[in-house]
Amino acid sequence: MKTRARPRSVSVRDELTDRIDRGLLTAGTRLPSEPALATELGVSRATLREALRTLEGEGLVRRMWGSGTYVAQGPRVANSLDVNFGVTDAIRAAGMQAGTEQARYWFEPASAGEAAQLKLQPGQDVLVVERVRTADGKPVVLSRDILPARLLAHHPEVADRMLQRSMYEVLEQELGVVIHHGIATFRPVRADITVARMLGIPRGELLLAIWQVDYAEDDVAVVSSHEYHLAEAFDFTVLRRGPGRRLQ
Amino acid sequence: MKTRARPRSVSVRDELTDRIDRGLLTAGTRLPSEPALATELGVSRATLREALRTLEGEGLVRRMWGSGTYVAQGPRVANSLDVNFGVTDAIRAAGMQAGTEQARYWFEPASAGEAAQLKLQPGQDVLVVERVRTADGKPVVLSRDILPARLLAHHPEVADRMLQRSMYEVLEQELGVVIHHGIATFRPVRADITVARMLGIPRGELLLAIWQVDYAEDDVAVVSSHEYHLAEAFDFTVLRRGPGRRLQ
DNA sequence: ACGGGGAAAGTTGTCTGACAAATACTACTG
C-alpha cells in the first residue's frame, strides 16, 4: 500500500544486479572505481560499498584490495534446487511447459508428524493439496502440499486457485504470505503402487522423494510438501559455496 | 608463511560468527548497538558494518532500521549439501566415523567429457582417485575424483596422501589450491554390477549419483567428482533461499 | 636492447564525526 521506504543501498544493489543481468556489465570486466561509481549513481561511497558487499556475498562481483571490483564470471545455474522454488520453476527452467493433472484438495486433521513440522496442535485442521504435475504434458511429479487451514480461514475459495497455479504465487498474491526460506531433504526411493498408478509408471520405478518445509520471514512454518519426482525427468543441481567458510 | 594480511572486517565477521556458533549470542537476542559493538571490538563503526552486512547476507543476523540488529533464529542444517563439501564432512555431520577402503589412484589421458569439464585438451593426463568411503566401518559411498595431473607435476607424492585424507584438505594444505565453489548435479540410479561389487550390495540397489565440478577462486576447474551414495546411508538437505530474490 | 628496481598513480580498506530516518519508549492528556 504505502511506498515501502527501503534503504537506498538496496536500490543501488538492484540497479547493479540489473546491469549485470542485462549484460551491460559482462563477466570479468572491472567496475568503475568506488568514488566514480558512487557519484554516477548519486550516492555516497559508504552506501555504494554496502551494496557492493551484498553483491559480493551473492557471488556476483569480486573485490580485490588495491586492484578493483570485477564482475564475477560466476556460475548461473538453470535448475538450481537452492533457488528455484517449487515444481513450476523447475519445469520451466528445464525449458518445458508446466501443467497440472488430477488436482484435488481436502481438509483433514493434522497427523502427529505434520503437526510437529508446522508447529500446530495435533488434530488442528490442515489443507492438503494433491497434484500431478506435467512437463510438456507428461506426468513427472506427484506433489502433496500441506498447510494450516487457518491461513485461509477468511478466504476458503483460495484453495481452488491453488489447484492450477503455483502455490507460492497464490500464497503471496492472495494471502500476503511471503516464503522466506525452506529446508528440503531428499533421497532416492522406489515407486509404491499408489504413486506409480498416479504417475502412470510401473511399480518400483526410480523416484527422487523431496520432503520440504517452507518458512515465512518470522520463521513461522507455512507449508510442508512431499514430492515424488521421476528420476529421468530432470536433473537437480546445487551450487555449493565454500568449503570452509563456516565449518568449525 | 607470511602473515596473511586479511581485512579487519573479516576478522570481525569471524569473531561474531564464533560467538553465535558457541551460543554466546543466542537466537533472537539483540546485539549491542553499532557504536557500542564497534568500540568493544576495537574497530570503527564502518568496519563493523561491513562485517554485519556479510553476516546478514549469510542469514546469521537480521538488521532492522531504527530498532537494532538481531541474531536470526535461522536454520542450522547438519548435512547441508550446499555447505558440507565432500563425503568426509557429510559422514561426520551425521555423527559417524569416516573411513576409507579400497583406495587407489592412477594416471590416464582425459576422456573427451572430462577434458571439457576441466577445460583441458583431450588426451592430457588426469589423476583419478577412486575410494570406497565408510561410515562406522560400513561402505556407503563410492567416489572417483578426477583432477588435472599438472596440479601435482612437482609434487607427485601428494597423490598418496589423497587416498586417506579429505581431498579438499590435501589440495589446500599441500598444493595451496583453495576450492571456492562447486556445482553438483544428482539423480537416483540403480547400482550396476561394478558399483554393487565395490560397495558390497546387490545389483540394482538404490543409489544417489552425484556428479560435481569444483572451481578455484579464479573459476579454474580443479576437480571433477563422481559419487555413488547408498540411498539409506544418510539424507541430504538443502537450504533454499528465496524464492524471488533474483529470479528474472 | 633488455631486465630489474622503485617511485607514482590508482583502488579498496579503514577511520572519524556528523546528520537523517525509522523505531521504541515514556510521559502526558483526554
Place this chain on the structure above:
DNA sequence: CAGTAGTATTTGTCAGACAACTTTCCCCGT
C-alpha cells in the same frame, strides 16, 4: 484506560581523509 505527542535510541547515509595494497610505468644499471 486509550491515544498521542515528544524524546531517546538505533540503523542508514553522508563527507572527507588517510592507510594498505596493487598495478603501471619510468628510470637506471647491465
